[in-house]
Amino acid sequence: MGNRTILIIDDEADIRAVAQLSLEINQDWQVLTAASGVAGLQLARDQRPDAILLDVMMPDLDGPATWALLQKDPHTQAIPVIFLTAKVQAAEQRRYAELGVKAVLTKPFDPVRLGDLIVEALSW
Amino acid sequence: MRLLLVEDDEILLQTLNEALLNQGYVVNVARDGEEGWDYANSFTYDLMLLDVSLPKLDGINLCRRLRQAQINTPILLLTANDASEAKVTGLDAGADDYVVKPCTIPELLARIRALLRRQSDSSAPILTWGLLQLNPSACEVRWDQEILNLSPKEYNLLELFLRHPRQVFTKGAILEHLWSFDDPPGEETVRAHIKGLRRKLKAVGADGAIETVYGMGYCLKAVEMVEPTPSETPKAKAMQSGMEKLWEQFREPILARLDQIEGAIAAAQGGNLPDRLRWEAAQEAHKLVGSLGMFGLPEGSDLARQLELGLGQPLTVAQGDQLRQVLTDLQGLLPAPAAPKPVTPPLHPFSRGISPSLSTDYAPRLLIIDPDLSQGAALATEAQLWPVVLECCGDWEEAMAQVKQWRDPPEGLNPPDVVIVELAFPQGPTAGLKLLKQLRDLPKPPLLLVLTAENNFGDRVAVARLGVQGFLMKPITAAELLTTVFHHLQQQRPPEARVLAVDDDPVLLRAMASFLAPWPIELQTLEDPRQFWATLQRTAPDLLILDVEMPHINGLELCQVVRNDPNWAQLPIVFLSANCDREMLQRIYQIGADDYISKPVSEPELVTRLFNRLERSRLLRDLAEKDPLTGVANRYRAEQDFQRFFDLAQQERQKICLIVLKVRDLENINRDYGHDLGDRILQRFGQLLQKTCSREDVVSRWSGGEFIIGMYGLKRREGEKVIRDMIALLAEEIFLLEGQLALAIRMEGSLAVYPEDGKTLTQLYQAGVRGAKKKG
Numbered sequence: 001m002g003n004r005t006i007l008i009i010d011d012e013a014d015i016r017a018v019a020q021l022s023l024e025i026n027q028d029w030q031v032l033t034a035a036s037g038v039a040g041l042q043l044a045r046d047q048r049p050d051a052i053l054l055d056v057m058m059p060d061l062d063g064p065a066t067w068a069l070l071q072k073d074p075h076t077q078a079i080p081v082i083f084l085t086a087k088v089q090a091a092e093q094r095r096y097a098e099l100g101v102k103a104v105l106t107k108p109f110d111p112v113r114l115g116d117l118i119v120e121a122l123s124w
Numbered sequence: 125m126r127l128l129l130v131e132d133d134e135i136l137l138q139t140l141n142e143a144l145l146n147q148g149y150v151v152n153v154a155r156d157g158e159e160g161w162d163y164a165n166s167f168t169y170d171l172m173l174l175d176v177s178l179p180k181l182d183g184i185n186l187c188r189r190l191r192q193a194q195i196n197t198p199i200l201l202l203t204a205n206d207a208s209e210a211k212v213t214g215l216d217a218g219a220d221d222y223v224v225k226p227c228t229i230p231e232l233l234a235r236i237r238a239l240l241r242r243q244s245d246s247s248a249p250i251l252t253w254g255l256l257q258l259n260p261s262a263c264e265v266r267w268d269q270e271i272l273n274l275s276p277k278e279y280n281l282l283e284l285f286l287r288h289p290r291q292v293f294t295k296g297a298i299l300e301h302l303w304s305f306d307d308p309p310g311e312e313t314v315r316a317h318i319k320g321l322r323r324k325l326k327a328v329g330a331d332g333a334i335e336t337v338y339g340m341g342y343c344l345k346a347v348e349m350v351e352p353t354p355s356e357t358p359k360a361k362a363m364q365s366g367m368e369k370l371w372e373q374f375r376e377p378i379l380a381r382l383d384q385i386e387g388a389i390a391a392a393q394g395g396n397l398p399d400r401l402r403w404e405a406a407q408e409a410h411k412l413v414g415s416l417g418m419f420g421l422p423e424g425s426d427l428a429r430q431l432e433l434g435l436g437q438p439l440t441v442a443q444g445d446q447l448r449q450v451l452t453d454l455q456g457l458l459p460a461p462a463a464p465k466p467v468t469p470p471l472h473p474f475s476r477g478i479s480p481s482l483s484t485d486y487a488p489r490l491l492i493i494d495p496d497l498s499q500g501a502a503l504a505t506e507a508q509l510w511p512v513v514l515e516c517c518g519d520w521e522e523a524m525a526q527v528k529q530w531r532d533p534p535e536g537l538n539p540p541d542v543v544i545v546e547l548a549f550p551q552g553p554t555a556g557l558k559l560l561k562q563l564r565d566l567p568k569p570p571l572l573l574v575l576t577a578e579n580n581f582g583d584r585v586a587v588a589r590l591g592v593q594g595f596l597m598k599p600i601t602a603a604e605l606l607t608t609v610f611h612h613l614q615q616q617r618p619p620e621a622r623v624l625a626v627d628d629d630p631v632l633l634r635a636m637a638s639f640l641a642p643w644p645i646e647l648q649t650l651e652d653p654r655q656f657w658a659t660l661q662r663t664a665p666d667l668l669i670l671d672v673e674m675p676h677i678n679g680l681e682l683c684q685v686v687r688n689d690p691n692w693a694q695l696p697i698v699f700l701s702a703n704c705d706r707e708m709l710q711r712i713y714q715i716g717a718d719d720y721i722s723k724p725v726s727e728p729e730l731v732t733r734l735f736n737r738l739e740r741s742r743l744l745r746d747l748a749e750k751d752p753l754t755g756v757a758n759r760y761r762a763e764q765d766f767q768r769f770f771d772l773a774q775q776e777r778q779k780i781c782l783i784v785l786k787v788r789d790l791e792n793i794n795r796d797y798g799h800d801l802g803d804r805i806l807q808r809f810g811q812l813l814q815k816t817c818s819r820e821d822v823v824s825r826w827s828g829g830e831f832i833i834g835m836y837g838l839k840r841r842e843g844e845k846v847i848r849d850m851i852a853l854l855a856e857e858i859f860l861l862e863g864q865l866a867l868a869i870r871m872e873g874s875l876a877v878y879p880e881d882g883k884t885l886t887q888l889y890q891a892g893v894r895g896a897k898k899k900g
Contacts, residue, residue, distance in 0.1 A: 012411060014374035018418050021366040025359055042588075046581040057410070064630045065637075086414040086429075091675075094194075095630070108417025108425045111367060112360070 005030040005047065006118070009040030009066060010055035010084065018111050019053060027115035037061025041069055044076045051122055053105075056085040056096065067101060080122050084109075125240060125283065126150040126301050128172040130160035130186070131202070132179055136225075140173070143229045144236075148263055148276045148283075150302055157181025164190055168300055169197050171239055176203040176214065184217045191218030198239040200232075237261060240287070251286035253344065256330050258286050267328040277302060278321040285334060285344040294341035318342060371419050378415055381408040382455060385431060389451055392444030399438070401775050403658035406435035412454075427454040436654045437676075488613060489540035491515045493523045493559065494575065495549050499602065506602035512609070515540065520549040520559065527562045539563075542571045542609055544596070547583055557583075560590045571612055575600070621738050624665035626650045626682065627700060628674045632725065636669075639727040645734070653677040657685070660692070664768060667738055670717075672701040672708070680715055687716040691764060694748075696741040698733060700725065751825045753803060754810025762824035762832060766885045769822070769836050773878060780878035781843035782885075783833040784892040785813070785850060788870040790829030797867070801859065802829075805869055809854055816853060832889070840877045847873035 006029050008019050013035070020031040032047055034040035038061055044052060052070070056063035063083055070076045083096045086107040096104045103121030105114075118124075127149045131137040137153060144151045152167065154160040156179040164172065172190075174183040181189075187199055201214045201222040214222050220239055223232055237260050251258040255268040258279075265272040265282060274282065280302045284293065293301070295311040303309060318334060325333050335345045388405030391397040409432035416424030427450055434447045490512050492503070497518045507514040517523050530539040543563055547556035556574070563572055574587050577598040584595055593612050596605065623645055627633055633649040640647050648663045650656060653674045660668075668686065670679035679699060686692045699712050699720040712720055719737055721729060749761035757765065769780050787793075787805060794802040806829065813823050813831060822834030833850075835843065851871045859867045876882060876892035 012414065014370065014378065014415050015418065017370050017374070018367070021370060022363065025362050025366065042584065046579075046584065065634060068634055086410055099631075107414035108422065111418055112363060 003028070003030060004051070004124075005032065005049040007032045007034065007040060007043055007047065007049035007052045009034045009037060009052065009058075009063075011035055011058040012055070015055070015084075015107070019109075019114060022111040022114045023118075026112065027119075029115070037063070037066035037069075040066055041073075041076070044070060044079060045073060048075070049079060051102075051118065052079055052081045053084055053118070054081050054101075056083050056087065064096070064099065067099065071100075082118060082121055125170045125280065125287075126152070126167070127236075128152050128154065128160065128163050128167075128169045128197075130154045130157065130163075130173065130178060130183070131175045132156060132177075133175070136175075139229070140232070143233065147233060148280050149236075150280075155179075157183065157186045160186055161189060164195055164197070165193070170301070171198045171200065171236060173200050173202060173236075174219075176201055176205070176210070184214055187214070187217040187219050198242065200235060200239060234261065251283065253286060253289070253333055254330065256286075256325075256333065258283055267325075267330050270328055272324055272328060274324060275317075275320065277317050278324065281317055281321050281334075285342070289344045289346075292337045292341050292343040297341065367419065374415070374419075378412065378419075379458060381412055382451070382458070384408045385412075385435070386451060388435060389444055389447050392439040393441055393448060394444075395441050397439055397444070398771065398775060399657040400661055400772070402435050402439070403655055404775075406432050406655075409435060421457060424454060424457050427451075427457070436652075438657075488542060489513045489515065490542045490544070490609060491517065491540040491570075492544045492575070493517045493520075494544070494546040495520070496546070503602045503605070506606055512606065513540075520551045520555050523559055524562065527559065527566070530566050539566055539568065539570050542573065542613065544573045544575050544605075544609070547574060547576045547587075548578065557586055557590070560587065560592060564590050564592075571609075573609065573612065575605075621666040622646045622648065622663055623667045623669060623734065624648045624650065624660060624663050625669040626653055626656055626659075626674070626679070627669070627671035628653070629671070632671075632700075632723075636725065636730065639725075639730050640734075643731065653679075653682060656682055660686070661768070661771065665695070667734060667741070668695055668697045669721075669734075670697060670699055672699055672703070672712070680711065683712075683715050683717055691767070694741070696737045698737060751810070754806050754825050756810045756814055756831065757822060757824040759824060759826040759832075762822050762826070762834070763885060765822040765824075766834055769834060770878065770883070770885075773836065778837045779839055780888075781833075781835045781838040781840070781846070782876045782878070782888040782892055783835070783843060783847055783850075783873060784876075784889070785809075785831040785833065785847070785854075785871055785873045787829035788872055793867075793869075801867075805859060808857060808859075812853060812857070813850070816850065840875065843875045843877060847875060 004027070006023055008016050008031060010016050010019070010033075016033045016035070020033055023029045023031050032043050032049060034043050037058055040052070040054070041061075043049075054063045054066060058066075061069075063085070067081055067083075070079065070081060080102040083101050083104045084107055085092070085096065085104060103117075105117055105121070109117065125148075127144060129137065129140055129144065129151055131140065131153070132155050137155070141151055141153060152163055152169075154163050158180040160172075160174065160178070161181060174186055176183040178186070183201055183203075187201065190197070190199070198221075199219045201219045202225055203210055203214060203222055204225045211222055220242070221235055223235055240260075251260065257266045258264070259266075260283065263279060265274055265279065281298065284298065284301055295314040298314045299309070299311065322334055325331065332345055334342055337343055385405045385408050388397055388401050391401060409428050412428035413425050413432060416422075416428055430450050431447060431454070434443065434450070439447070490507070492500075492515070494516070495518055497516055500516050503516075504514060517526070527539075529537065533539065545556050545559055545563070547553070549555035556576075560572060560574070563569060569591075572590070572592045573594040573596055574583075574592050575596045575598060576583065579597060587595060594608060596608060621644070623640070625633060625636055625647060627636075627649070628651055630651055633651065637647050637649060648659065648665065650659045654676050656677070670682055672679045679701075683697055683699075686695060686697065696718045697716065699717050700723055701708060701712075701720060702723040709720065718741075719733055721733055749758055750756070751758045766780075766782075772778065773780050787809065790802055790805075793805070806825070809831065810823075810825065813833065817823050817833065817835075820836065822832070824832045824834075826832055835846065838846070851873050854871050855868065857869065859869065874892045874895040876888040876895065878888060881891040882888040
């Protein structure tokens with residue numbers, strides 16, 4: 001699985017911290033975090049992570065908007081994106097999936113299994 | 125497990141059907157592609173077996189059609205063609221696996237099991253629950269090596285639960301999974317089989333494996349870890365201690381969220397929960413949903429979700445009581461909060477106080493500081509096409525000296541409006557950053573942009589910290605550069621109108637945002653119509669766009685709500701609808717819409733219609749809400765704005781400053797020099813006040829020579845400073861009279877602060893005027 005780099009974009013500090021801990025310990029991945037869509041876009045462009053975990057509900061630039069901008073940028077459009085949402089409605093999730101994101105993971109996630117879920121979603 | 129078999133070869137069909145039934149699968153049979161399509165559309169299957177060559181619609185195309193229809197059931201293709209091309213076509217059409225005929229029945233069954241396994245949550249070939257083991261290839265169930273004698277239906281039931289250990293199955297879902305529709309039993313049959321299965325499990329000691337979920341159905345109980353817990357591995361240990369630390373770190377902010385929810389619920393129980401408070405509490409609950417489960421409190425997430433849903437709509441007192449119960453349960457789950465609670469700063473939707481007045485009348489000055497000015501000529505040519513005054517500077521020392529001067533600029537030597545700085549100078553790699561820092565610390569810092577050939581992340585971070593608004597990469601054409609500059613200037617200009625668009629389709633909302641981006645319109649979008657009221661209050665839009673069809677509350681209902689509220693009865697409303705027949709249009713106009721746009725929305729249509737509507741409503745509103753003499757708000761409008769301030773201030777515990785500015789001796793001026801001069805003074809002061817106040821402030825004239833100004837979130841001391849600044853500004857105005865006589869106008873100002881000086885507009889006004897008299 002090599003040394004992967006994952007970018008987590010979420011405005012909630014606790015979610016970022018837990019996801020980072022989980023992926024660093026369990027998967028030995030390098031983890032970048034961004035607290036807003038704008039900061040995330042910048043990091044994605046500069047660091048080209050192998051995948052992006054993107055929170056749907058954020059102030060200002062939300063997940064879908066950030067995703068759209070990632071898609072627009074030729075430097076980042078190939079990076080697989082996984083949405084992270086606490087919304088449970090299936091329709092909601094389906095709609096995100098239809099946007100073309102690789103997967104939609106629901107919050108709360110199990111910190112122990114987060115890496116496995118990403119591996120599974122991206123067929124790594 | 126329910127399977128669909130589509131096969132036209134009658135002999136093969138019978139053989140397969142029998143083999144599958146023997147394995148305990150429920151099988152539906154179709155004999156051509158179209159029939160298969162109908163079945164697939166009518167029932168939920170766990171797997172489909174499709175022959176490639178079928179009458180009417182072949183297996184490949186059927187497969188493609190199913191996938192297009194978002195039916196993602198695993199598909200196993202049966203093909204007589206061993207060519208790899210054929211397999212590729214099949215898999216590309218969306219099949220999960222293929223079997224080349226002729227094949228042995230055991231191979232086929234093994235592949236079916238493999239596919240089902242892939243689909244199920246558990247991918248082990250043998251399904252386990254504690255000591256319980258179900259071996260699908262042998263159709264055998266054991267508990268601690270002892271074989272259980274289950275009926276085929278009991279076996280199927282158990283397999284269903286074991287394959288989907290976290291899923292709750294309703295009786296209906298169980299019926300659909302386990303029975304073919306030729307012999308559909310009633311739901312009581314499910315109960316009977318569950319009972320039988322439970323009895324047999326209990327007999328061997330596997331008690332309580334199948335749980336009843338009250339009001340929903342059944343599910344597999346979470347297994348208690350019998351085997352050594354994985355927490356003994358070093359990774360797990362590191363994880364656990366890490367999580368404990370993080371919980372320590374985040375416990376307080378998480379618990380603080382509960383307080384806000386509690387406040388909202390208390391208000392609901394008291395019968396008075398403002399929408400904004402409710403919305404904010406729902407947001408807090410939403411965040412708890414995401415956090416608690418992560419910290420090992422899944423029940424906490426469930427309860428938080430109930431709170432979020434409950435707070436998603438207006439609450440009756442009884443519903444408030446119910447939510448209180450949920451909250452109490454949730455509080456019971458969490459460790460008691462430690463002593464000091466962190467204060468989370470509330471959101472401030474309003475800017476406060478004065479913003480620098482914008483000089484849009486003349487062209488902005490643009491300064492480029494770059495040691496390499498080879499592009500200068502091209503820039504100068506391009507700049508002639510733009511309303512901009514271009515200046516260039518190639519020397520770092522000179523630029524630094526210049527900036528120093530701007531710190532205390534002599535008359536007529538103000539800093540430019542925009543400065544573009546190259547990062548690298550002969551003086552060193554950080555010379556540009558030094559320059560930027562100096563520029564940023566100016567009393568009136570210009571708009572700062574960076575132009576560089578190095579795409580260095582460290583630089584970007586450093587530059588962003590300095591508050592630089594843009595990072596431009598060389599090479600860049602003169603036209604691109606100026607476009608960017610104006611784009612940034614544009615963003616600094618306040619928008620001319622606010623528009624709120626409510627549509628459950630995020631794609632459309634984003635399209636709208638991009639259509640409107642070049643225009644001076646601030647677009648607020650909302651996907652969930654249940655949050656409408658709070659968003660409306662918060663954004664106070666000049667125009668509302670509503671989708672007709674939305675879940676929960678449709679656009680027509682929202683429109684009626686808006687029209688029924690006197691504060692918003694005048695708000696222009698434009699509908700979006702994919703279905704605009706006569707009847708619908710009539711309906712839309714009847715309930716008070718102003719216009720409609722049919723979907724799909726095109727950019728020119730949207731922009732044209734919005735501007736038409738905004739212009740018309742602005743004209744009408746100006747007539748109704750503006751003081752015709754000075755152009756500031758009239759008393760009617762000011763009352764509305766203050767009411768909005770009061771509502772927000774109460775929720776956010778903010779202060780509001782009400783400032784009364786009075787032209788002294790206006791009666792005497794009118795008497796001595798004529799009403800024309802009096803009017804001119806008021807007009808000029810109205811303009812100045814509007815320019816110096818921000819868009820969010822209330823600037824109004826009620827009568828005579830009195831201006832009433834409202835500023836949200838301003839403390840008394842700040843308010844006093846604002847008054848001094850305003851009086852100083854107005855005192856600079858000199859009005860010429862006939863015969864070269866100059867008249868300086870004296871102003872007096874006074875202040876009242878919400879809530880201590882009064883809680884209503886009248887009280888505040890009285891307090892303000894009284895204060896002035898005392899001082900006067």
